[in-house]
Amino acid sequence: MIDHRFFLEDKRSLRLLVLGNREISGDSTDPEFIRSRVSQATQIPGSEIFLMDQEHGTTVIEADDFQEGVPKGDALFTTKPKKILVVKTADCLPIFFWTGRPALVGVIHSGWKGTLAGITEKTLGIVQKKYGIDLELVHFYLGPYATGKNYEVGEDVASLFRKEVPNSLKPASEPGKFLLEQKTFLTHRIKSLGVQPFLETAGVCTMTANSGYFSHRRGDTNRNLNCIWLE
Numbered sequence: 001m002i003d004h005r006f007f008l009e010d011k012r013s014l015r016l017l018v019l020g021n022r023e024i025s026g027d028s029t030d031p032e033f034i035r036s037r038v039s040q041a042t043q044i045p046g047s048e049i050f051l052m053d054q055e056h057g058t059t060v061i062e063a064d065d066f067q068e069g070v071p072k073g074d075a076l077f078t079t080k081p082k083k084i085l086v087v088k089t090a091d092c093l094p095i096f097f098w099t100g101r102p103a104l105v106g107v108i109h110s111g112w113k114g115t116l117a118g119i120t121e122k123t124l125g126i127v128q129k130k131y132g133i134d135l136e137l138v139h140f141y142l143g144p145y146a147t148g149k150n151y152e153v154g155e156d157v158a159s160l161f162r163k164e165v166p167n168s169l170k171p172a173s174e175p176g177k178f179l180l181e182q183k184t185f186l187t188h189r190i191k192s193l194g195v196q197p198f199l200e201t202a203g204v205c206t207m208t209a210n211s212g213y214f215s216h217r218r219g220d221t222n223r224n225l226n227c228i229w230l231e
Contacts, residue, residue, distance in 0.1 A: 002017065002204075012230065019037065028088065029088065031051060052072065052109075063083045075122075079103060092114075092145060096141040124193065144205070150205055152174075161180060165185045
C-alpha cells in the first residue's frame with residue numbers, strides 16, 4: 001500500500017492512497033466493492049467516492065458534474081475537499097496531479113493508447129482553462145505501473161512512440177520486441193506544453209514478481225485502486 005500526505009501552499013493537505021493485492025480481497029472491478037473498500041480504508045462515505053467506467057479514451061470529468069451511476073471516462077479532478085477520486089489500474093499509468101492555487105487534485109488512467117492520445121495534456125488544458133492554474137505549479141506523481149524494465153511491446157506499438165520520443169524505447173531480448181518506458185514519453189509531452197514538470201514516482205513496477213500490486217500482464221484480473229482527495 002502507498003499512503004502519502006502532501007501539503008499545499010495554503011497549508012491544506014491532500015492524501016494519496018494506492019491499494020494493491022495485499023489490501024484487496026474481492027472484486028476490485030465492481031463499483032460497489034470499490035466504494036466499500038475505499039470507504040473502509042479512508043472513513044469517508046461511499047457517496048463521496050468517484051470512479052469511472054474506464055475506456056482508454058480521453059474523456060475528462062469533474063467530480064462535481066457526476067450524476068448517478070458510473071460515467072465513462074479516464075480522468076477525474078475536483079477542487080472540493082473529501083471527494084475521493086479513484087482510477088483502477090493493473091499495468092497502466094496512474095497519474096496523480098495537484099496544485100494549491102487554487103487547491104485542486106486529479107487522477108488519470110493512462111494506458112499506452114491514452115498516453116499517445118494525450119489524455120494528460122487534455123486534462124491539464126481543461127483545468128487550466130476552468131480554474132486558471134499555473135501549470136508550472138502542478139505536481140505529478142506516478143503510482144505503480146508497468147515500467148520500462150519489463151513492459152514489452154511489439155513493433156506496431158513501438159513505432160508509434162518512436163516517431164516522437166525514440167529514447168522511450170529499448171530493444172528487448174526477443175527480436176522485434178521493445179521495452180517501453182511511458183514515463184519518458186509522458187515527460188516529453190508535458191514539457192511540450194512549456195512546463196518543466198515536477199514529477200515523482202512510486203518506484204514500483206507492477207510486473208515485478210511480489211510487487212504487491214496487480215498486473216494484467218502477469219495474469220491478474222483484479223485492479224489496483226488509486227485514490228486521491230483534498231483533506
